[in-house]
Amino acid sequence: MRVLVVEDEPRLADTVRRGLELEGLVVQLAHTGTDGLRWATEDEFDVIVLDIMLPGLSGYEVLRRLRAHDVTTPVLMLTAKDGDYEQADALDLGADDYLTKPFSFVVLIARLRALTRRRAPQRPARMTAGDLSLDPARRLVRRGDTEITLTPREFSLLEFLLRHKGTAFTKAEILRNVWDNHYDGPENVVEVYVGYLRRKIDTPFGRTSIETLRGVGYRLLDPDGELDDESGAAPR
Ligand code: CA
Numbered sequence: 001m002r003v004l005v006v007e008d009e010p011r012l013a014d015t016v017r018r019g020l021e022l023e024g025l026v027v028q029l030a031h032t033g034t035d036g037l038r039w040a041t042e043d044e045f046d047v048i049v050l051d052i053m054l055p056g057l058s059g060y061e062v063l064r065r066l067r068a069h070d071v072t073t074p075v076l077m078l079t080a081k082d083g084d085y086e087q088a089d090a091l092d093l094g095a096d097d098y099l100t101k102p103f104s105f106v107v108l109i110a111r112l113r114a115l116t117r118r119r120a121p122q123r124p125a126r127m128t129a130g131d132l133s134l135d136p137a138r139r140l141v142r143r144g145d146t147e148i149t150l151t152p153r154e155f156s157l158l159e160f161l162l163r164h165k166g167t168a169f170t171k172a173e174i175l176r177n178v179w180d181n182h183y184d185g186p187e188n189v190v191e192v193y194v195g196y197l198r199r200k201i202d203t204p205f206g207r208t209s210i211e212t213l214r215g216v217g218y219r220l221l222d223p224d225g226e227l228d229d230e231s232g233a234a235p236r
Helices: 010-022 033-042 059-068 084-092 105-122 152-163 171-178 189-201
Strands: 002-006 026-030 047-051 075-079 097-100 127-129 132-135 140-143 146-148 168-170 210-213 217-220
Touching: 002 010, 002 033, 010 026, 010 105, 026 033, 033 047, 033 059, 047 059, 047 105, 059 075, 059 084, 075 105, 097 105, 127 152, 132 152, 152 171, 152 189, 152 217, 168 171, 171 189, 171 217, 189 210, 189 217
Parallel strands: 002 026, 002 047, 047 075, 075 097
Antiparallel strands: 127 132, 132 140, 140 146, 168 217, 210 217
8 A cells, every 4th residue: 555645744754654664554755745746646646644734835735736637546634733624624625534633643544544445446356367366455365275474565566566467567666666765775675575475476386477577677477368478488
């Protein structure tokens, strides 16, 4: 699950980011309304946490422009204490929920999960590629009847590849979508995690579902789709 957090107070933003990451969420931070709007329109998120008082554009303005651009990502607004007026405004403008500062982290997580669940019917409940399946709601991965235990990062990586099965991605694209942009380590962390994933979803089953495209990146093969060479490619 990818979350965009638009919050200009560095300490609060950082606390929220770390907390959400501990829950296995991928967090993108934006510190101004302008940056938040740019991220929200150019990238894909499952939910947006939006402060109201922001430099650049206010949270209201960000929300108004998002909805004007038909960006329907659920938005939870952070409102000030005693801000009845603010809350009404936020909901009028198309926010899906709001939370009054200071808020409890547990409540924030619960609200975010509720917002994405509410939206869940719009996307396939379960993703598959051949006999490999991933259930995002139950966080369950199976190969045939065998249940596979993945770490949160491995799960996010597989979810991303499955969501776009048959499509090749560069390491940088995978990093941007599965890690967050605070990660400034080497790109070959992707290689490492693809390796972990293969050892869990492929090797024990004699499969090769993640293909390495030399000089390009990776692709999760779609056995149900049209492939020129189904025997697949000699993935490494
Ligand atoms: Ca603020």
